[in-house]
Amino acid sequence: xSGTFIPSTIDIDNLSITLGTGSARFTAVQDFRLSVNSGxxxxxxxxxxxxxxxxxxxxxxxxxxxxxxxxxxxxxxxPAPDRGLVFQHHTLLPWRRVEDNVGFSLKMRGVPRKxxxxxxxxxxxxxxxxxxxxxxxxxxxxxxxxxxxxxRVLIGHPRLLxxxxxxxxxxxxxxxxxxxxxxxxxxxxxxxxxxxxHDIDEAIFLADRILIMSERPGRIxxxxxxxxxxxxxxxxxxxxxxxxxxxxxxALLNHKNGQELPRLSPIT
Amino acid sequence: xxxxxxxxxxxxxxxxxxxxxVIICLGLWHLVxxxxxxxxxxxxxxxxxxxxVVTAFLKLANGxxxxxxxxxSLQRVFLGYLLAAVAGVTLGILIGxxxxxxxxxxxxxxxxxxxxxxxxxxLAILMFPSSEASMIFITFTGALFPILLNxxxxxxxxxxxxxxxxxxxxxxxxxxxxDVVIPGAAPAIVTGLSIGMxxxxxxxVTAEMISGQWxxxxxxxxxxxxxxxxxxxxxxxxxxxxxxxxxxxxRTAGNRATPWxxxxxxx
Numbered sequence: 001x002s003g004t005f006i007p008s009t010i011d012i013d014n015l016s017i018t019l020g021t022g023s024a025r026f027t028a029v030q031d032f033r034l035s036v037n038s039g040x041x042x043x044x045x046x047x048x049x050x051x052x053x054x055x056x057x058x059x060x061x062x063x064x065x066x067x068x069x070x071x072x073x074x075x076x077x078x079p080a081p082d083r084g085l086v087f088q089h090h091t092l093l094p095w096r097r098v099e100d101n102v103g104f105s106l107k108m109r110g111v112p113r114k115x116x117x118x119x120x121x122x123x124x125x126x127x128x129x130x131x132x133x134x135x136x137x138x139x140x141x142x143x144x145x146x147x148x149x150x151x152r153v154l155i156g157h158p159r160l161l162x163x164x165x166x167x168x169x170x171x172x173x174x175x176x177x178x179x180x181x182x183x184x185x186x187x188x189x190x191x192x193x194x195x196x197x198h199d200i201d202e203a204i205f206l207a208d209r210i211l212i213m214s215e216r217p218g219r220i221x222x223x224x225x226x227x228x229x230x231x232x233x234x235x236x237x238x239x240x241x242x243x244x245x246x247x248x249x250x251a252l253l254n255h256k257n258g259q260e261l262p263r264l265s266p267i268t
Numbered sequence: 269x270x271x272x273x274x275x276x277x278x279x280x281x282x283x284x285x286x287x288x289x290v291i292i293c294l295g296l297w298h299l300v301x302x303x304x305x306x307x308x309x310x311x312x313x314x315x316x317x318x319x320x321v322v323t324a325f326l327k328l329a330n331g332x333x334x335x336x337x338x339x340x341s342l343q344r345v346f347l348g349y350l351l352a353a354v355a356g357v358t359l360g361i362l363i364g365x366x367x368x369x370x371x372x373x374x375x376x377x378x379x380x381x382x383x384x385x386x387x388x389x390x391l392a393i394l395m396f397p398s399s400e401a402s403m404i405f406i407t408f409t410g411a412l413f414p415i416l417l418n419x420x421x422x423x424x425x426x427x428x429x430x431x432x433x434x435x436x437x438x439x440x441x442x443x444x445x446x447d448v449v450i451p452g453a454a455p456a457i458v459t460g461l462s463i464g465m466x467x468x469x470x471x472x473v474t475a476e477m478i479s480g481q482w483x484x485x486x487x488x489x490x491x492x493x494x495x496x497x498x499x500x501x502x503x504x505x506x507x508x509x510x511x512x513x514x515x516x517x518x519r520t521a522g523n524r525a526t527p528w529x530x531x532x533x534x535x
Contacts, residue, residue: 062432081438091433095451095528104447105437138531156437 007192008072008083008160010036010059015067016217017054028054030217032067041186041193043203046213047253052196055218056162059194060085071160081105084158088165090145092137098124098148099133105156123151126185143174147181154189161193167202176234179205183232200249204242205232212252222252294318316498321505324498333487340482341472341510344400348407348475349468356412356464357457360419361449370420381413385471393478403475403483410471411464418463422456423449455529458522465518469511473503484510 015032018025029051036042044052058065061079069076071083079085092101100107102123103116111119117133124130127147137145146166153161167175179202186193197203203210204226212222226245228236236242298319299305300312316324328334359377363370385406392402426449434448450457476485488503523530 060432060436062435079432079435081436083436085433085436087429087433089429091427091429093430093434093448093451095454095526096447104434104439108438108440108443136528136531138528152437 005157006159007039007190008036009038010034010160010192010194011068011070011073012055013068015055015058015065015069017051017058017063017065019054019063027217029058029065030219032219034211034220036192036194039190039192040208041195041206042209042211043195043197043207044211044213045197045200045203045249045253046218047215048198050213050215051218052198052213053164056085056164056194056196059083059160060162081108081156082158083160083162084153084156086146086149086153086161086163086166088168090137090142090149092145092148092152094137096137097133098129098135098137098140101137101148102152102155104152109156119155120151123155124148126154126188127151127181143170143178146170146178150182150185154185157189158191161191163193163195165197166195168197168199175202180233182206183230187231200246200253201237203249204228204245205236210245210249212249224248314497316501320498321501324496325502325505328499328502336482337484337487338506338510340479340486341476341484344403344475344483345407345468345472345510345514348404348471349411349465351404352408352411352415352464352468353461355408356415356460357419360416360457360460361423361445361453363416364420364423364453365449377413377416380409383409385410385474389474389478399478399480403478406475406478407468407471411468414463414467415457415460418456418460419453422453422460425456426452451526454522454526458519458526461522462515462519465515466511469507469514472507 012034017029019028046052057063061076099120102120106116129147167178207226210224211220214221301315301317305312392405396402473485476483479486484503484506491499
């Protein structure tokens, strides 16, 4: 599998997405443009309610969108296992043990249990949760649940990983651990990642490129390359280059001070 | 040295409380029946004594009629309930998953729902050539609606993100049903099945009014007609115990099938 594995490319142009029905109908994203190279890790950064999650939902194939929305040169027409999706709150099946949750996509592909469990053990080791195979999701902490979620998405070797504020609900220390874990996994299992966040530090720490979005209807207003060396560690956060990018991001995000729109979840 | 005896909420104490409650109820029953209490709007003149009921039960238990009565009733309730469980869960899943099917199927069902079992008797006799089938039909109507409504409620309550996520992981429509929708609705379905078991027994006396010879419901009704008053209460208590026992069985089996539902968060 690894011989032919090529991470996804994304090509979005003139994309607009309308959400809601009747009088509550509104344009969440308008004339959106984005292109992502194979194997790139980009962060979509923007104020709450700007349509970041909406773009992600469309890439995952859960939302209907107008315009050009190509992944690997193909129009997105529905959800698919090679486009993995991770939400802010885990979506593990409460009625399946950790091993059956992680092995879910393999089971859907008809992989026999023995082979499936080998892969599950390998992925759980990768996210640092060896030995938790037989636990129920509700027996784990929030951070552990997100690790399981990550393992479950990664087991299918997605060529594109879509992450919607995946660490947003975790406490600060746990979040920093998870960011480091994500980078370490990404270095071992290269894939294209679109990471949505409103945390500037998180975006700079992770991304090859930060795309700043305007307020609703969301468009990309700036494309900031992050040329910080990899592998990255927490000391980076105090480096001059990091601070410079952070200042720039803050300036862009603050130009309309405090006008935060309520967060709109496209998939409710 | 001081010894603190914690008497709060020990299992023995709670069992004791339940036992005392039963004894008090039996005692009150005995008193109002012995004194043939008449309050104008209610009279206990013809109510049998607890002791008479026990004697009547022993007589029934020592005779040869208890077993055929029980087995006829169990068979009817079991068949009616089984059909209701299959129909209720299937329809509930369909209605819960599709707004279109909901608009199509729910109005007639909502109209049928408030009709009490006893109102079905004439039509049931006319519709079914065998009285056995009409009795099964009546226990079926009793169990159907709690099962159906709880299933719909359970299916509609499933977190949509779980469905989106399972689709992203490659779940086919069949897998989505088996791995997400049915387990997600399972706790509500178990509740419905357990309530439905009770309501199925609830309709038994009504159903067995049609019966010619056998059944606990028939026995109860016949005892009234021939004025064997203690036997009425024997029949009532038997139905109560059978209903309680079978509901408990359904609930226990259901809880076994949904182990994740009773986990305490342990972190």
